[in-house]
Amino acid sequence: MLRYLPFLLIIALTIYTFIDCLNTPEDEVKHLPKVVWVLIILLFSIVGPVVWLFAGKKRVPGGGATRPRQGRRQWVAPDDNPDFLKSLREEQDEKDKDKD
Numbered sequence: 811m812l813r814y815l816p817f818l819l820i821i822a823l824t825i826y827t828f829i830d831c832l833n834t835p836e837d838e839v840k841h842l843p844k845v846v847w848v849l850i851i852l853l854f855s856i857v858g859p860v861v862w863l864f865a866g867k868k869r870v871p872g873g874g875a876t877r878p879r880q881g882r883r884q885w886v887a888p889d890d891n892p893d894f895l896k897s898l899r900e901e902q903d904e905k906d907k908d909k910d
Contacts, residue, residue, distance in 0.1 A: 824851060824855060
């Protein structure tokens, strides 16, 4: 069973990088067009996926997510949303005024 492990790892790495390449927006692909990267990943079984991981895609330092796509507003949790916090303060101020 262990003799198949290297082959399974190579196949898993190839599938992961292939899907990652296909899902990456064109403006985040570095050095070559996306179609060329797909061919490199599929034709060069070990080297292609490794090169894609290190040189093919713009990466954000710290492993964070990339910037949100334009046209889509990113969801903000209520406790981080300044508009929501402001409305809570105003509501509290109105309650305090009513008590006096």
